[in-house]
Amino acid sequence: MHADLIIIGAGPAGLAAAAEAHRHGIRDILVLERDNEPGGILNQCIHNGFGLHIYKEELTGPEYAARAFDELRDTSVVVKQDTMVLSVSPDRVLSAINPADGYFEVSAGAIILAMGCRERTRGAIAIPGDRPSGILTAGAAQRYVNIEGCMVGKRVVLLGSGDIGLIMARRMTLEGAEVLACVELMPFSGGLTRNIVQCLQDYNIPLMLSHTITDIRGKNRLQSVTVSKVDDDLRPIPGTETEMECDTLLLSVGLIPENELSKTAGVELDPRTGGPRVTDDTRTTVPGIFACGNVLHVHDLVDNVTLEARKAGRAAARFLREEKSDNAGPARLPNGHGRTHPAPSLTIQTDHNVIYTVPQSFRLPLPDKTADIYFRVRSILRECEIVLTDAAGRIVRRVPKDYMTPGEMEKITLSADALNELGTQTLTLSVVEQEARDD
Amino acid sequence: MIYDVAIIGAGIIGASVAYSLSRYDLSVVLLEKECDVALGTTRANSGIVHAGYDPPVGSLMAALNVEGNALMPDLCRDLDVLFEPCGSLVVAHNADEDKVVRELFARGLQNGVPDMEIIGRERILSMEPNLNAAVTTALWAPTAGIVNPWDLCIAMCEVFVRLGGRILLNSEVLATGRDDGHWCLTIPSGTIRAQRVINTAGLYSDEVHAQVSPPDFTILPARGQYYLLDKSQGNQVRSVIFSCPAKDTKGVVVTRTVHGNLMIGPTKEYIHDKDDTATTADGLREIRKKALKMVGSINFRENIANFSGIRANPDKDDFLIRKVSDVDHYYEAAGIKSPGLASAPAIGRYVVDLLREDGVPLPEKQRVLDDPLTMTRRIVRFNRMRPDEREALVKKDARYGRIVCRCETVTEGEVLDAIHSPLPAQTIDAVKRRTAAGLGRCQGGFCGPRIAALLAEELHLRPTEIIKDRTGSYLFTGPTGAEHSGKEPRDAR
Numbered sequence: 001m002h003a004d005l006i007i008i009g010a011g012p013a014g015l016a017a018a019a020e021a022h023r024h025g026i027r028d029i030l031v032l033e034r035d036n037e038p039g040g041i042l043n044q045c046i047h048n049g050f051g052l053h054i055y056k057e058e059l060t061g062p063e064y065a066a067r068a069f070d071e072l073r074d075t076s077v078v079v080k081q082d083t084m085v086l087s088v089s090p091d092r093v094l095s096a097i098n099p100a101d102g103y104f105e106v107s108a109g110a111i112i113l114a115m116g117c118r119e120r121t122r123g124a125i126a127i128p129g130d131r132p133s134g135i136l137t138a139g140a141a142q143r144y145v146n147i148e149g150c151m152v153g154k155r156v157v158l159l160g161s162g163d164i165g166l167i168m169a170r171r172m173t174l175e176g177a178e179v180l181a182c183v184e185l186m187p188f189s190g191g192l193t194r195n196i197v198q199c200l201q202d203y204n205i206p207l208m209l210s211h212t213i214t215d216i217r218g219k220n221r222l223q224s225v226t227v228s229k230v231d232d233d234l235r236p237i238p239g240t241e242t243e244m245e246c247d248t249l250l251l252s253v254g255l256i257p258e259n260e261l262s263k264t265a266g267v268e269l270d271p272r273t274g275g276p277r278v279t280d281d282t283r284t285t286v287p288g289i290f291a292c293g294n295v296l297h298v299h300d301l302v303d304n305v306t307l308e309a310r311k312a313g314r315a316a317a318r319f320l321r322e323e324k325s326d327n328a329g330p331a332r333l334p335n336g337h338g339r340t341h342p343a344p345s346l347t348i349q350t351d352h353n354v355i356y357t358v359p360q361s362f363r364l365p366l367p368d369k370t371a372d373i374y375f376r377v378r379s380i381l382r383e384c385e386i387v388l389t390d391a392a393g394r395i396v397r398r399v400p401k402d403y404m405t406p407g408e409m410e411k412i413t414l415s416a417d418a419l420n421e422l423g424t425q426t427l428t429l430s431v432v433e434q435e436a437r438d439d
Numbered sequence: 440m441i442y443d444v445a446i447i448g449a450g451i452i453g454a455s456v457a458y459s460l461s462r463y464d465l466s467v468v469l470l471e472k473e474c475d476v477a478l479g480t481t482r483a484n485s486g487i488v489h490a491g492y493d494p495p496v497g498s499l500m501a502a503l504n505v506e507g508n509a510l511m512p513d514l515c516r517d518l519d520v521l522f523e524p525c526g527s528l529v530v531a532h533n534a535d536e537d538k539v540v541r542e543l544f545a546r547g548l549q550n551g552v553p554d555m556e557i558i559g560r561e562r563i564l565s566m567e568p569n570l571n572a573a574v575t576t577a578l579w580a581p582t583a584g585i586v587n588p589w590d591l592c593i594a595m596c597e598v599f600v601r602l603g604g605r606i607l608l609n610s611e612v613l614a615t616g617r618d619d620g621h622w623c624l625t626i627p628s629g630t631i632r633a634q635r636v637i638n639t640a641g642l643y644s645d646e647v648h649a650q651v652s653p654p655d656f657t658i659l660p661a662r663g664q665y666y667l668l669d670k671s672q673g674n675q676v677r678s679v680i681f682s683c684p685a686k687d688t689k690g691v692v693v694t695r696t697v698h699g700n701l702m703i704g705p706t707k708e709y710i711h712d713k714d715d716t717a718t719t720a721d722g723l724r725e726i727r728k729k730a731l732k733m734v735g736s737i738n739f740r741e742n743i744a745n746f747s748g749i750r751a752n753p754d755k756d757d758f759l760i761r762k763v764s765d766v767d768h769y770y771e772a773a774g775i776k777s778p779g780l781a782s783a784p785a786i787g788r789y790v791v792d793l794l795r796e797d798g799v800p801l802p803e804k805q806r807v808l809d810d811p812l813t814m815t816r817r818i819v820r821f822n823r824m825r826p827d828e829r830e831a832l833v834k835k836d837a838r839y840g841r842i843v844c845r846c847e848t849v850t851e852g853e854v855l856d857a858i859h860s861p862l863p864a865q866t867i868d869a870v871k872r873r874t875a876a877g878l879g880r881c882q883g884g885f886c887g888p889r890i891a892a893l894l895a896e897e898l899h900l901r902p903t904e905i906i907k908d909r910t911g912s913y914l915f916t917g918p919t920g921a922e923h924s925g926k927e928p929r930d931a932r
């Protein structure tokens with residue numbers, strides 16, 4: 001079996017990538033999705049707040065997913081549901097399985113990775129104590145409540161203030177549960193400001209910053225958690241413990257891009273994002289393999305996912321066209337690697353205030369008129385300036401900012417011409433606080 | 440009815456006794472207080488099939504450990520239980536520890552442990568490149584291995600049931616009395632009668648013994664805490680690595696599990712509550728510190744779970760496997776501390792010999808004589824199959840074509856197999872123990888809802904009746920929409 005383009009995952013990323021590749025002339029497109037419906041994580045996000053940018057309307061998650069799926073109507077894109085991709089090889093052969101076709105292998109001209117992300121669990125933060133039922137990730141709780149129709153508890157403590165957790169604090173409250181507190185290790189929340197306001201403050205749920213959970217009690221079902229204040233090094237301060245009786249602990253302590261398949265394909269990962277290293281057109285380090293959406297880095301807004309996925313769709317289409325013309329010509333390099341994948345030219349490094357950037361580098365010349373750098377800051381910064389400098393220390397771009405928080409992804413847009421002119425070198429992205437600069 | 444034999448406690452020891460007895464034409468019942476087998480010490484230990492150089496020379500422990508170790512590979516093959524003969528190293532970092540390594544070697548020779556060697560730094564590091572380069576010598580015991588303890592327990596129970604044995608779950612033996620020449624065991628649902636009783640109640644073996652006569656031993660529960668790291672760390676070591684047991688300080692073990700994870704632990708703390716399997720910040724810190732001294736490259740940020748197990752250490756220096764002296768027809772395998780798991784296959788046989796010596800007639804079952812394969816078990820393990828085997832399997836039964844657990848690649852067919860096995864899985868964790876679904880890095884975040892739905896459907900349970908682990912560990916408090924709060928945001932917008 002063969003397909004020109006195979007997309008793994010039919011969440012908003014996979015769907016948008018498929019539609020865009022189709023718009024750019026690719027016809028033989030296969031989308032493989034392990035769930036029994038398309039839409040990915042959006043299916044369980046029944047709150048609204050999706051699509052303001054892309055569809056100019058406030059949609060719920062399932063509505064947004066339906067719009068994205070609609071874009072594939074009357075196209076030749078095939079979406080195979082109930083199909084789990086088990087492995088991807090570096091030469092783009094996938095193995096997958098579903099009840100109807102059984103176990104099969106299929107080769108692809110190009111692959112777009114769009115597998116989304118998974119949640120960090122209790123283990124990732126090694127909370128000591130008992131191991132009763134009633135401790136679950138916010139996303140799992142969201143699925144039980146919104147899709148299976150089962151309430152997961154009555155007295156709830158939320159650890160971590162990621163967006164899913166905040167949304168679930170409101171959801172559980174509306175379903176009649178009592179949410180005692182949202183406990184956050186950091187001195188700031190990891191969620192969007194609008195979610196802090198609309199999900200906690202509006203329902204009088206206290207946000208306990210610089211606190212963590214240091215013990216869990218309950219032999220069968222959860223009975224209580226111990227909450228402690230932490231010091232500047234994030235270590236619990238003895239003597240500050242308070243015990244909260246509860247039957248449910250929801251964890252919203254971070255998301256991890258789902259890259260098990262990327263690893264089997266030999267795709268190089270960036271430890272800072274947990275996703276593949278990519279150039280501006282979402283190319284990974286393996287020729288013909290692209291990545292977009294939460295598998296690449298965790299997004300707050302689905303609109304950004306869609307934009308990034310469209311970029312991936314275009315890039316894959318371009319790659320397939322180039323391969324074809326390469327194959328037609330006589331002077332084809334082995335596998336077409338040399339042609340289609342010259343070494344990336346503009347690399348981006350960061351200062352201590354910036355956790356990561358996506359892309360990690362630009363391939364020159366840039367295909368579109370503009371190019372974006374997405375990034376996150378390490379802590380809350382006020383009165384600051386985003387500064388991009390070239391290797392000689394010259395300022396390429398500076399953007400003043402009143403307020404930046406790790407909970408919201410930042411973006412700067414650059415002109416392609418300016419970048420092309422810079423040629424091969426390393427750029428540095430920093431965020432400079434006003435005070436620091438004044439000294 | 441009056442059973443020929445009642446066994447109290449379905450851990451690895453009760454299961455091994457039951458499995459050994461299933462060869463014979465006897466009516467046997469296995470009573471377990473929890474809602475599944477293997478929920479005691481057997482569920483949480485290091486999973487090491489020790490070679491046998493540790494126990495004191497001449498002890499029952501030494502003999503049964505070496506014998507159990509020798510039996511293990513074939514037993515696991517017969518029962519389709521994951522086992523790897525990866526060998527073990529006890530590593531020394533200074534002259535004092537070198538001495539301990541030599542002592543263990545000498546003891547091993549006397550205990551009859553085959554093929555041991557003392558090896559030097561270069562060889563150690565070529566075998567285990569991630570070990571701290573300051574190692575001096577090590578005891579290499581190639582016959583040591585790793586096994587999945589609860590799977591071994593479950594497999595033995597399944598064969599026992601298939602050959603006519605009976606397992607009663609949720610059946611704590613509360614009192615033991617005599618009536619008309621047989622034993623009467625009081626369980627919550629009534630009375631079980633049996634000619635002979637075997638006490639394999641682990642941590643509670645002293646208390647169960649006390650139901651018939653004053654015990655001459657006490658169990659001192661000693662907790663051991665662990666880290667279980669992601670498969671990304673599984674290749675840090677190839678064999679089981681023990682730090683050298685030094686004076687007053689407890690060593691640490693770094694080992695792969697049969698599922699490919701890295702397991703590190705255990706601590707040793709004497710506790711009062713035999714059920715207190717909590718972990719503590721101090722305990723976990725201690726493990727990290729000791730492990731990093733031995734293997735500096737371990738990344739603890741790849742942790743997926745912490746847990747602890749409780750040793751049933753007797754205040755005696757050996758296993759207590761015997762006919763209880765002051766009463767008739769009552770036997771026990773008590774105080775089965777480490778290496779109880781490694782010794783388990785031999786302990787089952789040893790108990791059968793006790794019965795035989797005590798005059799119990801043991802005719803072999805015709806079924807077993809006719810077909811030795813009746814003592815074996817096979818299960819589907821999709822994630823260990825070759826592509827052509829997978830293809831054939833799904834063609835035969837489409838339910839093996841749907842992946843339920845993404846981390847361990849477990850299919851719906853395997854979950855259904857577990858729910859309808861001779862010892863049916865009835866809880867989320869019972870499915871986990873039988874199929875590995877939920878054991879991986881996402882800890883059931885993905886497969887939990889799917890398995891809950893399959894349990895509800897197959898066993899006709901309401902969602903509120905679905906249990907995670909032990910009785911009382913419910914998942915859901917009711918349907919949504921039942922108790923609408925009527926809460927409005929503070930300032931309605």
Ligand SMILES: Cc1cc2nc3c(=O)[nH]c(=O)nc-3n(C[C@H](O)[C@H](O)[C@H](O)COP(=O)(O)OP(=O)(O)OC[C@H]3O[C@@H](n4cnc5c(N)ncnc54)[C@H](O)[C@@H]3O)c2cc1C
Pocket residue numbers: 008009010011012013014032033034035038039040041042045048049050051083084085086114115116117139142163164167258261292293294295299300301302303305
């Ligand atoms: C709870 C929650 C609330 C949010 N709220 C908002 C909001 O209010 N507004 C907003 O704009 N954004 C919101 N977001 C963000 C946005 O929804 C996500 O960023 C977006 O859905 C990510 O899209 P994706 O396609 O990358 O991943 P996903 O939606 O996770 O899709 C990935 C798909 O890949 C499939 N897959 C994975 N592995 C395999 C495999 N091996 N084989 C086959 N298929 C596979 C999965 O089943 C899934 O369908 C929210 C996200 C969450 C989780």
Ligand SMILES: Cc1cc2nc3c(=O)[nH]c(=O)nc-3n(C[C@H](O)[C@H](O)[C@H](O)COP(=O)(O)OP(=O)(O)OC[C@H]3O[C@@H](n4cnc5c(N)ncnc54)[C@H](O)[C@@H]3O)c2cc1C
Pocket residue numbers: 447448449450451452453470471472473476477478479480481482483484485486487488489610611612613639640641642643644647661662663664705748749750751775776777778779780781782
């Ligand atoms: C931290 C730790 C690490 C270890 N590492 C190893 C190792 O690497 N290698 C090794 O060989 N050994 C090891 N061991 C030892 C090994 O795990 C035990 O020896 C073995 O599991 C004991 O099995 P058991 O059947 O005796 O006990 P259990 O598994 O505890 O079984 C006893 C059963 O009896 C039931 N029961 C109790 N009371 C009653 C009652 N009144 N009525 C009905 N049922 C009852 C319990 O519920 C339980 O299921 C370790 C132990 C610990 C704690």
